[in-house]
Amino acid sequence: MLTTTAVRARGLHFSFDDVPVLHGVDMDLAWGTVTAVAGPNGAGKSTLVEILAGVRTPGSGTVERAEGVALVVQRPAAPDTLPLTVRDVVTMGTWNTKTPRGQRRRDVEEALERVHLADLATRPFSALSGGQRQRALLAQGIARQARIFLLDEPAAGLDADSRARTRAMLAAEAARGAAVACVTHDDESIDAADVVVRLEAGRRVR
Numbered sequence: 659m660l661t662t663t664a665v666r667a668r669g670l671h672f673s674f675d676d677v678p679v680l681h682g683v684d685m686d687l688a689w690g691t692v693t694a695v696a697g698p699n700g701a702g703k704s705t706l707v708e709i710l711a712g713v714r715t716p717g718s719g720t721v722e723r724a725e726g727v728a729l730v731v732q733r734p735a736a737p738d739t740l741p742l743t744v745r746d747v748v749t750m751g752t753w754n755t756k757t758p759r760g761q762r763r764r765d766v767e768e769a770l771e772r773v774h775l776a777d778l779a780t781r782p783f784s785a786l787s788g789g790q791r792q793r794a795l796l797a798q799g800i801a802r803q804a805r806i807f808l809l810d811e812p813a814a815g816l817d818a819d820s821r822a823r824t825r826a827m828l829a830a831e832a833a834r835g836a837a838v839a840c841v842t843h844d845d846e847s848i849d850a851a852d853v854v855v856r857l858e859a860g861r862r863v864r
């Protein structure tokens with residue numbers, strides 16, 4: 659069980675239908691830091707983050723995690739037929755916790771505030787923009803007191819203000835001690851990160 663490092667991955671290999679996309683990647687995520695995962699399209703960034711999160715199994719290699727992970731994906735889908743509000747989605751993060759109900763409600767409201775979605779709490783989740791959905795999922799992780807956040811391209815399709823806001827939120831979570839990694843193509847996010855991991859054609863080059 660890890661304690662000093664949030665996530666430690668060693669020798670990750672992964673193939674899609676016999677086409678190798680990761681060739682022996684090592685990576686550590688430290689508490690209290692934001693790590694940017696950078697590199698060209700198709701380099702294997704999303705695949706790597708999915709393996710770190712445990713939603714994909716590597717062909718070989720190991721991943722150790724100190725605790726559960728909150729994963730925020732590139733384009734959170736929202737079935738229109740499920741009439742969930744933003745607050746419902748954030749509340750779902752607290753379902754499996756042992757926290758008393760009153761405290762859970764306060765955690766949900768605090769998480770909504772922290773991602774600046776309190777004003778939209780009663781909106782249907784399906785009516786949010788892509789960037790707002792990502793923030794709602796971030797709030798879901800915050801509400802369940804996750805301390806490891808993995809984000810796949812939180813800046814994708816967002817305007818400069820939203821990107822700056824997301825960056826600030828991730829930095830704030832890291833300042834609280836969380837380990838944050840995010841796949842990004844955004845130069846400002848890469849510059850602002852504490853650690854940069856760069857993948858090229860499935861290999862770590864930085």
Ligand SMILES: Nc1ncnc2c1ncn2[C@@H]1O[C@H](COP(=O)(O)OP(=O)(O)OP(=O)(O)O)[C@@H](O)[C@H]1O
Pocket residue numbers: 674675679697698699700701702703704705706
């Ligand atoms: N479901 C899939 N089936 C087959 N090949 C896939 C699948 N998903 C991704 N790939 C391939 O695996 C490689 C790595 O993809 P991945 O999405 O991890 O790259 P990425 O670095 O995140 O790219 P981008 O910056 O475009 O999001 C690419 O060559 C991609 O075409």
